[in-house]
Amino acid sequence: MNGSIEEVFAKKKRLKIMTHVVAGYPDLETSQNLILAMAEAGADMIEVQIPFTDPLADGPTIMAANHKALQNGLTPKLCLKMIEEIRDEVKLPLLFMTYANLAYTLGLERFVSESAACGVSGLIIPDLPFDERGYDDYYFWLKECNLVGIQVLSAGLSLSRLKKILKRAEGFIYITLRVGVTGARNGMEIKSVDFIDRVKAYTDLPLAAGFGISSVEQITNLIGKVDMAVVGSHLINLFNSGGKENVQNFIKETNQAIEQVS
Amino acid sequence: MEQKRKKRSKTAGENRYFGDYGGRYVPEMLVPALEELSGAYFHYRESQEFQNELEHLRKNYAGRPTPLYFAENLTRLGRGCKIYLKLESLCQTGAHKINNALGQALLARKMGKTCLVAETGAGQHGLATAAVAARFGLKSRIFMGEVDIKRQYPNVFFMKTMGAEIVPVRDGTKTLKDAVNAALKYWIEHLEDTHYLLGSAVGPFPYPLMVRDFQSVIGREVKAQLRAYENRLPDVLVACVGGGSNSIGLFYPFLEDKNVKLYGVEAGGLGPGQGENARRLGENPRKGIVQGYKSYFILDDEGQVQPTHSISAGLDYAGLGPELAYLHDAGRICFDQVTDVEALTAFKTLCQTEGIIPALESAHAVAYALKIAVEFSGRQIMVVNISGRGDKDLFVAAKELDGEGWLRFLKEEANGERIN
Ligand SMILES: Cc1ncc(COP(=O)(O)O)c(C=O)c1O
Numbered sequence: 001m002n003g004s005i006e007e008v009f010a011k012k013k014r015l016k017i018m019t020h021v022v023a024g025y026p027d028l029e030t031s032q033n034l035i036l037a038m039a040e041a042g043a044d045m046i047e048v049q050i051p052f053t054d055p056l057a058d059g060p061t062i063m064a065a066n067h068k069a070l071q072n073g074l075t076p077k078l079c080l081k082m083i084e085e086i087r088d089e090v091k092l093p094l095l096f097m098t099y100a101n102l103a104y105t106l107g108l109e110r111f112v113s114e115s116a117a118c119g120v121s122g123l124i125i126p127d128l129p130f131d132e133r134g135y136d137d138y139y140f141w142l143k144e145c146n147l148v149g150i151q152v153l154s155a156g157l158s159l160s161r162l163k164k165i166l167k168r169a170e171g172f173i174y175i176t177l178r179v180g181v182t183g184a185r186n187g188m189e190i191k192s193v194d195f196i197d198r199v200k201a202y203t204d205l206p207l208a209a210g211f212g213i214s215s216v217e218q219i220t221n222l223i224g225k226v227d228m229a230v231v232g233s234h235l236i237n238l239f240n241s242g243g244k245e246n247v248q249n250f251i252k253e254t255n256q257a258i259e260q261v262s
Numbered sequence: 263m264e265q266k267r268k269k270r271s272k273t274a275g276e277n278r279y280f281g282d283y284g285g286r287y288v289p290e291m292l293v294p295a296l297e298e299l300s301g302a303y304f305h306y307r308e309s310q311e312f313q314n315e316l317e318h319l320r321k322n323y324a325g326r327p328t329p330l331y332f333a334e335n336l337t338r339l340g341r342g343c344k345i346y347l348k349l350e351s352l353c354q355t356g357a358h359k360i361n362n363a364l365g366q367a368l369l370a371r372k373m374g375k376t377c378l379v380a381e382t383g384a385g386q387h388g389l390a391t392a393a394v395a396a397r398f399g400l401k402s403r404i405f406m407g408e409v410d411i412k413r414q415y416p417n418v419f420f421m422k423t424m425g426a427e428i429v430p431v432r433d434g435t436k437t438l439k440d441a442v443n444a445a446l447k448y449w450i451e452h453l454e455d456t457h458y459l460l461g462s463a464v465g466p467f468p469y470p471l472m473v474r475d476f477q478s479v480i481g482r483e484v485k486a487q488l489r490a491y492e493n494r495l496p497d498v499l500v501a502c503v504g505g506g507s508n509s510i511g512l513f514y515p516f517l518e519d520k521n522v523k524l525y526g527v528e529a530g531g532l533g534p535g536q537g538e539n540a541r542r543l544g545e546n547p548r549k550g551i552v553q554g555y556k557s558y559f560i561l562d563d564e565g566q567v568q569p570t571h572s573i574s575a576g577l578d579y580a581g582l583g584p585e586l587a588y589l590h591d592a593g594r595i596c597f598d599q600v601t602d603v604e605a606l607t608a609f610k611t612l613c614q615t616e617g618i619i620p621a622l623e624s625a626h627a628v629a630y631a632l633k634i635a636v637e638f639s640g641r642q643i644m645v646v647n648i649s650g651r652g653d654k655d656l657f658v659a660a661k662e663l664d665g666e667g668w669l670r671f672l673k674e675e676a677n678g679e680r681i682n
Contacts, residue, residue: 052565052566053434053566053567054434054439054443054552054553054567056288056289056443056446056447056553056554057289057291057450059447063433067433067434070566075564076564076565077564100287100551101550101551101552101559101561101565101567102564102565102566104549104550104551104556104565105548105550105561105563105564105565106564106565126289126290127287127288127289127551127554128287128551129286129287129288129289129290129293132278132285132286132287133279133282133285133556134551151290152289152290152291153290153291154289154290154291156291156294156295156453157290157291157293157294158294158297161293165290176291179291179450179451179453180291180450180451181447181450181451
């Protein structure tokens with residue numbers, strides 16, 4: 001299969017980049033092209049969001065993209081098909097990010113196995129915490145289908161809970177730079193920087209950090225702190241103002257800046 | 263059974279579910295705040311001092327106990343059982359919502375929070391939140407769908423007057439569900455100083471349980487009042503169901519009284535078409551996980567939440583409280599519907615027969631009560647929850663019931679033609 005998550009983190013590059021795409025935004029074909037364009041420009045991993053009417057962890061930018069995609073008639077099925085079509089062309093790991101209700105409605109087994117079949121490497125479902133009913137089932141099917149379930153963690157998490165989550169964690173840990181919803185902002189919260197150190201003390205898994213990244217500088221500031229930066233809303237804003245070239249330029253500039261700092 | 267239930271409620275801190283429903287399906291970043299809230303709630307629930315303080319406020323501020331009124335004229339019209347009305351409409355701020363708002367505001371203060379954030383549909387919960395915020399010196403920020411702001415303007419005005427900040431919600435369906443999303447997101451960003459005062463028995467644990475506890479004062483009072491008036495239990499209870507707080511509040515103290523029939527009335531809206539009603543338990547009920555809890559929701563085949571409609575903003579919501587979902591499956595509560603037109607008719611009927619103006623939400627319960635009263639004998643007793651007052655519905659009801667006169671008034675008012 002194309003590039004595994006481990007391979008990405010084994011690369012020499014000092015900070016990897018995971019970009020975010022809302023499937024079906026602004027339409028299915030454009031989002032498909034955007035994934036290819038991001039891969040070409042130098043993204044290391046891509047998180048593809050399957051749109052939901054009520055995206056609880058998302059701020060205005062991504063929420064609006066979700067709603068637009070749904071207005072255009074996007075369904076989870078179309079989204080899976082869109083990924084399947086380009087799977088062989090994209091030589092890097094893809095993840096699906098979505099909300100529990102879509103997985104639950106399809107059935108956890110089907111959702112996980114169909115995701116695996118279309119070629120993604122892992123899943124992110126932020127509103128399915130490890131200690132709620134259904135999670136064990138979900139975890140079972142992840143194992144069965146050889147996918148990783150990515151945990152999204154934030155400052156404020158108790159140590160006992162962190163330890164329990166880390167027992168189940170795989171692939172990498174996704175840490176939010178702010179306690180809040182997604183959205184382009186400036187800077188990161190001090191408590192989140194402390195939290196990164198705390199998580200590091202308890203796991204050997206690679207760390208990714210996102211939420212609120214809106215500049216190259218913010219990303220280079222993460223060098224040495226985490227292994228991967230996640231950029232979402234900012235790329236949607238860039239796309240909205242200047243199309244996929246604008247997005248590609250940002251990815252290229254970021255990679256150059258990472259090279260220079262390294 | 264009684265004993266079993268007691269045991270369970272003691273360990274309720276650990277059990278986040280009602281059967282298979284409920285839970286705490288939220289992003290990890292919300293878990294610490296919800297754990298803090300559960301911890302505080304289960305602690306203060308056992309505190310006599312907290313309960314005394316709440317009782318004092320219920321009596322002296324909210325105006326409890328509210329009357330249980332024997333509606334003689336309505337009874338005659340129903341041609342069946344005796345109909346009593348539980349007048350939550352006479353609470354401070356005009357609806358049952360104050361019961362929950364007082365409890366949670368008191369808790370928020372104990373937790374050291376200085377701001378309250380809330381969603382509102384009909385504006386009754388927003389009004390109750392604004393009132394307790396004013397009373398306790400807290401800041402309040404109320405998220406309200408744009409559609410609801412228009413149809414419940416009287417409440418918007420009074421919320422503002424009490425010092426609340428109203429934030430219009432323009433996402434999605436621009437009604438209650440979207441206001442809940444917006445309030446939750448605001449809360450995620452302000453966990454340190456803010457308490458989310460959720461207004462119905464929905465959302466992630468511990469809200470459904472806590473809101474039910476605070477609203478159960480309705481059922482407890484009904485039980486005591488009816489014992490005093492009739493020396494017996496009721497035979498039938500009827501309440502409208504939005505998220506489910508007034509209904510579970512009335513029903514809960516009667517759950518173990520198996521002979522008491524419980525009816526929950528959902529919004530039938532304009533009819534059975536997609537997007538025309540707010541029936542979670544209609545033809546083809548669907549289960550899902552939305553807004554932090556597992557329950558019945560109005561969803562499409564893929565699990566996307568569908569638009570809803572009801573003439574009453576408070577019933578215009580896509581989710582059903584998880585405990586009600588559980589009691590539905592267990593066969594303990596029967597759910598049925600009343601349409602917009604039937605609710606409007608009942609609104610007028612209650613005004614004309616008893617001189618009581620019900621909220622359009624509560625009018626659904628009245629309409630249903632009048633439908634089924636004949637199925638019971640004259641010796642049997644029905645209690646209908648009048649969850650709120652109808653003053654807030656002036657703009658909707660007047661347009662429907664006094665079309666031309668109302669329009670003329672509005673025009674004159676807008677043109678500054680009126681003398682006062
Ligand atoms: C007067 C009144 N009744 C009923 C409701 C419905 O909510 P619930 O089902 O939580 O009682 C509302 C909600 O806004 C309301 O204002």
